Amino acid sequence: MGSAVPETSPLEEAHRALSAAQGILLVEGASPREAARYLERARALAEQAGLSPLPPPPPEADAAALAAHARALAVGIERARATPQVRGSRRRRRLRRVGAFLAWTSPIWAYALLTPFSWREGPWRSEFFPTKSFEGESKVRRHSDIVFKWKKAAPFKSFPEDGFSARFDTCLVLDEPAEPVFRLSSDDGSRLFVDGLLVVDNWGSHSVRVRSQSIALDPGVHHLRVEYFEHTGPAEIELDASFDGDRPRAIPARLLRYPGNEPDPEDPCRAVREDP
Amino acid sequence: MTRDAHVVSSTPAPSRWWAENAGLVFDLSSYAMFAVATLIAVATFRDYGITWDESWHHTYGNYILEWFRTGFRDRSALSYRGDYLYGGAFDALAALFARLVPLPWFEAVHLFGALVGVLGLVAVWRLGRVLAGPAAGFAATALLAATSVYHGHTFNNPKDVPFAVGYTFAIAELVEVVRSFPVVSRGRWVRLGLACGAAMSVRIGGMLVLCYLLAAVVGFTAWVFVTTRNQDLAEGVFVRLFRGFLGVWALGWAVMLAFWPWAQLDPVRRPFFALGRMTRFNLHTRKMPFGDEEIATYAVPWDYLPRYFLFKLPEVLLLLAAMGAVFGVRAMVRRWKARRGGADLVAAGCVLLAIAFPPVWAVVVRSNLYDGLRHFLFLVPMLAGVGGVAVVALARRLQAAAQVPPVALAAVFVAWCGREVVVMADLHPHEYVYFNRIAGGLPGVLERYDTDYYGNGYREAFDRLRDELWRTDPEGVLSRRYRVGGCIPRFVAEEYLRSVLVWRERNDKRPLDFFLGYQRNKCFQRHRHRPIFTQVERQGAPIVLVRDMRRVRPKAPGERKDAGANRPAPRPSIRPAPQKPGRAGKGPSQPAGPVSGRPKAGAGRAPGGAGRAGAGEGAVGVSPRP
Numbered sequence: 042m043g044s045a046v047p048e049t050s051p052l053e054e055a056h057r058a059l060s061a062a063q064g065i066l067l068v069e070g071a072s073p074r075e076a077a078r079y080l081e082r083a084r085a086l087a088e089q090a091g092l093s094p095l096p097p098p099p100p101e102a103d104a105a106a107l108a109a110h111a112r113a114l115a116v117g118i119e120r121a122r123a124t125p126q127v128r129g130s131r132r133r134r135r136l137r138r139v140g141a142f143l144a145w146t147s148p149i150w151a152y153a154l155l156t157p158f159s160w161r162e163g164p165w166r167s168e169f170f171p172t173k174s175f176e177g178e179s180k181v182r183r184h185s186d187i188v189f190k191w192k193k194a195a196p197f198k199s200f201p202e203d204g205f206s207a208r209f210d211t212c213l214v215l216d217e218p219a220e221p222v223f224r225l226s227s228d229d230g231s232r233l234f235v236d237g238l239l240v241v242d243n244w245g246s247h248s249v250r251v252r253s254q255s256i257a258l259d260p261g262v263h264h265l266r267v268e269y270f271e272h273t274g275p276a277e278i279e280l281d282a283s284f285d286g287d288r289p290r291a292i293p294a295r296l297l298r299y300p301g302n303e304p305d306p307e308d309p310c311r312a313v314r315e316d317p
Numbered sequence: 318m319t320r321d322a323h324v325v326s327s328t329p330a331p332s333r334w335w336a337e338n339a340g341l342v343f344d345l346s347s348y349a350m351f352a353v354a355t356l357i358a359v360a361t362f363r364d365y366g367i368t369w370d371e372s373w374h375h376t377y378g379n380y381i382l383e384w385f386r387t388g389f390r391d392r393s394a395l396s397y398r399g400d401y402l403y404g405g406a407f408d409a410l411a412a413l414f415a416r417l418v419p420l421p422w423f424e425a426v427h428l429f430g431a432l433v434g435v436l437g438l439v440a441v442w443r444l445g446r447v448l449a450g451p452a453a454g455f456a457a458t459a460l461l462a463a464t465s466v467y468h469g470h471t472f473n474n475p476k477d478v479p480f481a482v483g484y485t486f487a488i489a490e491l492v493e494v495v496r497s498f499p500v501v502s503r504g505r506w507v508r509l510g511l512a513c514g515a516a517m518s519v520r521i522g523g524m525l526v527l528c529y530l531l532a533a534v535v536g537f538t539a540w541v542f543v544t545t546r547n548q549d550l551a552e553g554v555f556v557r558l559f560r561g562f563l564g565v566w567a568l569g570w571a572v573m574l575a576f577w578p579w580a581q582l583d584p585v586r587r588p589f590f591a592l593g594r595m596t597r598f599n600l601h602t603r604k605m606p607f608g609d610e611e612i613a614t615y616a617v618p619w620d621y622l623p624r625y626f627l628f629k630l631p632e633v634l635l636l637l638a639a640m641g642a643v644f645g646v647r648a649m650v651r652r653w654k655a656r657r658g659g660a661d662l663v664a665a666g667c668v669l670l671a672i673a674f675p676p677v678w679a680v681v682v683r684s685n686l687y688d689g690l691r692h693f694l695f696l697v698p699m700l701a702g703v704g705g706v707a708v709v710a711l712a713r714r715l716q717a718a719a720q721v722p723p724v725a726l727a728a729v730f731v732a733w734c735g736r737e738v739v740v741m742a743d744l745h746p747h748e749y750v751y752f753n754r755i756a757g758g759l760p761g762v763l764e765r766y767d768t769d770y771y772g773n774g775y776r777e778a779f780d781r782l783r784d785e786l787w788r789t790d791p792e793g794v795l796s797r798r799y800r801v802g803g804c805i806p807r808f809v810a811e812e813y814l815r816s817v818l819v820w821r822e823r824n825d826k827r828p829l830d831f832f833l834g835y836q837r838n839k840c841f842q843r844h845r846h847r848p849i850f851t852q853v854e855r856q857g858a859p860i861v862l863v864r865d866m867r868r869v870r871p872k873a874p875g876e877r878k879d880a881g882a883n884r885p886a887p888r889p890s891i892r893p894a895p896q897k898p899g900r901a902g903k904g905p906s907q908p909a910g911p912v913s914g915r916p917k918a919g920a921g922r923a924p925g926g927a928g929r930a931g932a933g934e935g936a937v938g939v940s941p942r943p
Contacts, residue, residue, distance in 0.1 A: 057497060061660070064500030064557075065550070072545040078657075133341045144348035144439075147355040148432050162419075188815065224795055226816035251816065253795035279816040288787030289794065289817070 055086035056118055059111060066108045073104050080111055087118055164297035166210045166304065169196050173204045173270040181302065184209070186291040187267055187280040194276075206270040207278075212298040212310035213263040222255040224289045227269060227278040234266040246272040253289075264300070264310045265292075343451035347442050347458050354438055354462055358431035358471070364746040365472040366776035367423050367809050373400055374475035375415075375426055378408030382416075384578045394578040401579040402591040406518035407433065407479035409576045423812060427472045433479050434471025438462055440485035441698040445705035447492050448668070452712075456730065457705025460637065463737035466629050466690070467697050469748025473773065474691070476519055481695035483516030487526040488671050488699060494561075495533045495664040499541075499554045501561055510565040514572020521592045522675075523573075527566055529670055533663050534558040540659035596684070603838060605687055606765050614687040622676050625690040628756035628766065630697065633733045635753075637704030637711075644710045645669055645703065672699045688770045744855050747773055759858040769860045770837050772805050774853045778833050778861035779813040785851040785863075786817065800825070803833035804840035829866040836860070 062079035065072065084097060102110070163185035171177040180197060187209055195202045213235075225231050225241045228249040233241040235256055243252040269278045281289035284296075298313040305311045380394035395401055400408075415425035438458050445457030461467055471478050490509040494501050509530070516523025537558065542551035573588065574580055580587045604611050607621065627635065645665050652662040676693060679686065686692065708730060715721040741748050744759075750768040752759055762768060782801070787794050800821045803810065810820045821829055831850060834841035841862045850865040 060497060060500040064498075065554075072547045072550050075541075075545050075550075133338065137341055137344055140345045140348040144351040147352040148359070148435075151352075151355045151359040190811070222795065224816075226798070249798065249816075249819070251796055251798060277816075281816070288783055290815075 050090060051086040052090040052118065055083045055090060058083035058086060059115055059118060062107070063111050063115070066104055066111065073102065073107055076104070076107050076111075077102065080107060080114065083114060083118070087114070162299065164211050164294055164299045166300055166302070168208045168210075169200065170206045170208075171200050171204075173206045173272060175206050175208060175268070175270075183299065185294060187278060188291065189276075189278050191271075191276040193274065203271060203273045203276075205276075206268070209265075209267040209269070209280075210300050210304060210309050211265050211292075212300050212313040213258075213265050213292070213296055214298055214313070215258055215260050215263065215296070217260050218258065219284060220255055220257045222253055222283040222289065224251065224253040224281040224283070225267070225279075226251045226281075228275055229270060229272040231267060231269040231278050233280065234264075234268075236263050237266075248274070249277065262298075262310045262314045264308075266309075340451040343455040347451070347455045350455075350458050350462060351435060351438055351442075354435045355432070358435060359428065361746065362427045362431045362472055363424055364776075365427050366746070366773040367812055368473045368771040368773055369805075370771075371423065371426065371473055371475055372806065372809060373398055374408045375412060375422070377401075377403075377405055378410075378412030381405045381409040381576055381578060382412050389578075392578075395582070396579075402594055403476065403520060404518035404573050404577040404580070406515065406576040407475060411475065426475070430475065430478065431472050433482055434468070437467070437471070437478065437482040437485060437698055440482050440489060441701050441705075444485055444489040444492070444698070444702035447489055447496075448702060449706040449709050453702075453705040453709045455705070456708035457702045459730070459734050460634050460704045461698055461701035463734040463741070464631060464634060464697060464701065465737070465741045465744060465748040465751030467694065468741060469744070469746070469751070469773075470691070470694060472746075473771070474694075477691055477694040480516060480519040480523065481698055483512065483519055483523060484526065484671075484695040485698040485702070487512035487516045487523065488529075488668065489702075491526060491530055491533070491667055491671075492664045494530070495537070495667055496660050498533075498537045498660040498663070499557060501558075506561050506564055507568065510568025511572060513565060513569035514575075517569055517573035517588075518576055521573075521588055521595055523569075524588075524592060525671070525675065527562075527569065529667050530562055530565060532670065533667050534562050536663045536666060537659060540663065544656050544659065596682070601685070601687055603687070605767055605837075608765055615685050617683070617686045619680050619683075621686050622679060622690060622693060625766075626676075626693075626696075628752050628762065629690055630700070630753065631737045632753050632755065633730075633737070634697075634700060634704055637707040638700035640711065641703030641705075641707035642669060642672070644707060668699070668703065672696060672703065687767070689767050691770070746777070747853075747855055747860055749773070750855065750860060759856040763858045764836075767836065768858075769835050772809070772835060772837070774835055774861040775803065775805055775810070775833060776813055777853045778835075778851075778863055779810075779818065781851045781853060782831060782833070782863050783815075783817055799830040800827065801831045801833060802829045804835060804838060832864045832866050834862050834864065 058079045062076045062083060065076040065079065081097065163183040165184045165187060167182045167184050167187075169180045169182070171179075189196070193202055195205065196207070223233055223241050225233050225243045226249060227243055229246045230244040231241075232239060232244050233254075235258070240256050241252050241254045243250055267278070267280055280292070282292045283289040284293070298310075300309045301312045308314075377394060377397050377400040380391070380397055383391040384394045394405070411426045411429045414429040415422050418425050418428070420428065438461055441461045442454040442458040444454075446454030467478070467481075487509065490505070490512045494505050494509050497505060513523060513526045513530075516526060534555065538551050538555040541554050542548065545551070570584070570588075574584050577588075580591070602614055604613055606612075607618070608624075612618065612621075645668065649662050649665050652658045675696065678684075679693070690696075708726070712723040712726045715726060716723055740751065744751055747769060749771070750759060750773075752762045752766070752768075756762050756766070759768065779801075783794075786799065793799075794817055798817060798819045801810075801814075801818045802821045807820050814820060818831075821827070832844050832847065834843055841859070844864050844866065846869055847864040847866050848868050850863045852859045852863060853861040
């Protein structure tokens with residue numbers, strides 16, 4: 042830092058001074074004295090930049106003579122600016138370009154590096170039905186978490202605001218035994234099955250109600266299914282789980298796998314089990 | 318800030334390699350800083366809360382997208398609150414971004430804002446670089462990156478930070494253009510027009526840059542006349558530059574209108590109407606603390622802004638910016654006396670004008686002010702730019718006068734910036750509540766100045782409340798919901814609640830379980846007779862208090878039973894007791910008030926106390942296994 046740093050090269054300064062001189066000469070009735078001063082400065086800087094000695098502007102020259110001199114000077118300076126040996130080595134320029142490229146594209150690779158896959162593709166397979174008995178033409182989506190607050194609206198425009206249902210499936214992969222506590226809150230009914238076994242029963246028509254239950258699970262792949270229906274009024278559902286005594290929160294995405302778009306009805310997690 | 322600063326000194330260079338590669342090293346270091354800033358932004362954007370303005374601006378952004386999507390038939394954007402008076406470039410692009418990335422709405426917008434904040438670093442790097450080269454660019458970037466108030470705002474401030482970024486780019490381009498007077502390439506004019514348009518498309522106040530450009534044109538013409546006494550030459554220069562100015566104005570205007578539906582319908586008059594409204598901005602009237610007194614937003618004392626700038630910026634930035642300004646003025650005087658370098662003189666004048674004019678104007682016309690320096694955040698990158706120039710100039714002077722090697726100054730500078738970064742990490746994610754040591758840090762300004770005026774602390778407050786509930790009442794968490802209230806809009810609160818907590822409706826007569834208060838409008842002083850259940854604090858000073866509404870705090874000696882928020886004393890202060898020096902705890906907070914009546918964990922009774930039912934009674938079975 043400080044005096045050792047050539048922040049802007051003399052060549053660039055020379056180019057700037059030359060531009061100023063040319064600009065003044067372009068104006069009708071220009072002051073030759075002012076233009077000559079800029080030309081002299083440009084010449085001195087060009088010499089400082091390592092260009093071969095250039096002739097000074099002719100003394101007491103008129104505007105036309107100065108313009109001719111400026112054109113001659115411009116040729117030398119422009120050529121030098123275009124030559125890597127004077128501006129800086131090719132390696133330095135390449136480094137600068139690579140650095141700039143990495144900096145400008147950093148949002149993309151930072152996002153790719155730091156974004157968990159769960160943000161992009163949720164592990165829950167959500168199937169919505171326009172009736173409250175899991176019938177009719179369904180819509181399938183992927184979600185990262187079961188937390189929906191539709192209030193008095195419908196999940197889709199083509200769905201009714203009341204009287205719809207949904208089924209959510211995922212596969213829980215455990216490396217070691219665990220005893221999670223599942224917490225299911227919904228308006229209206231909901232229930233949680235683990236490997237086909239009813240664990241949390243929050244079924245029935247009601248306003249927001251919370252039910253919780255713990256279950257001991259062995260290592261391996263476990264199928265989680267949440268069923269939900271909306272009868273009337275506001276609609277919402279949320280599933281949380283507490284692992285290792287932490288407070289209940291969304292099941293960590295690292296523990297979940299997507300069961301596939303068309304899971305096997307007999308064993309929805311078969312694909313995950315076969316290809317963990 | 319002077320062209321002299323670029324010229325290689327005649328003092329011997331430490332080494333040929335350094336002399337040849339220093340510029341490249343500083344540029345690559347700046348690039349690396351951008352990359353690190355991006356990484357930090359992507360890694361932390363989910364930590365930040367939703368601020369007051371965000372919901373409105375994001376709705377406005379969606380309306381703008383609908384304006385285009387429906388072929389100008391959806392006219393919601395034309396009359397939406399006061400937002401129609403703002404250009405909507407950031408809002409519309411943020412809404413578009415949120416629709417494209419698979420993230421929850423507010424998280425997507427926070428990520429977008431953070432990336433725009435990184436662009437602000439690029440802008441200030443460019444400003445420092447055009448003023449005094451790559452070293453100044455690097456120093457300016459480091460200064461801004463280590464400024465808490467800027468970093469904290471980038472994630473969830475939808476207007477002040479985007480405007481600051483546009484304004485800084487515009488000033489950097491303005492300096493480039495003015496320094497090449499009287500011959501300016503078309504590319505430079507175009508870049509300046511685009512940057513001006515970007516600034517104006519967020520806040521119409523960006524029109525100031527056009528005014529500075531006009532002032533520069535007039536100033537340079539005057540310089541030409543004074544130095545040559547040639548009226549024809551001066552006229553010729555003026556005509557030539559004024560033509561460029563008109564081009565910049567037209568291009569900037571077009572960019573500004575692109576995302577501003579309301580102004581598109583009357584592109585000539587309406588932007589000026591908006592400018593008039595904004596200069597007499599009076600949509601917010603309230604009281605706020607200011608030192609030892611209480612002031613109104615419409616009657617702020619003259620030292621409101623100066624004091625906030627003095628207290629909210631790092632001391633190193635204040636010092637360097639002041640030095641940079643002094644160096645700049647001295648260089649201008651030198652050039653004026655020597656009658657040379659007119660373009661540089663005018664460019665330096667533009668930078669000083671861009672820094673000094675807005676706050677001076679606000680003081681002179683007694684503008685409506687609140688939220689500290691938030692509305693003048695656009696000056697912070699400018700100060701960092703000038704500070705970067707000061708670092709380089711100082712290094713040169715120290716080496717010339719006292720043979721102090723530049724590397725020594727660089728080490729001090731980096732250490733100082735590093736210290737600020739540690740403070741930022743300590744405050745995270747509430748960096749914008751930063752106050753410097755002149756003000757006594759956060760504890761020194763508690764109840765005396767606005768700290769968390771934007772409601773960023775609520776996200777963490779809700780998290781802490783859930784943690785504390787789980788610690789003290791796990792069975793309640795597994796079987797019911799708790800009714801909560803606070804001083805934020807319901808639609809913001811609902812983003813944080815999840816199913817453990819439920820926001821109490823306005824017409825709900827059932828009592829609250831918890832009340833969350835932050836400092837704006839003295840919200841945290843409400844319900845003072847209730848004990849503090851948990852709190853968000855930094856540096857030992859509370860930011861958000863969570864009061865347990867199920868219990869009554871035992872009275873302090875001499876305290877009246879009904880001591881309300883606005884009654885005179887006596888009252889217990891929430892100001893923290895003096896602490897030992899050192900880093901204040903940021904971990905799980907301890908309740909600051911008496912909590913003797915708190916239910917024990919697993920006590921097996923209804924946690925609402927006194928047998929009160931929760932919002933959603935339920936059952937819990939913790940042991941049976943299927």
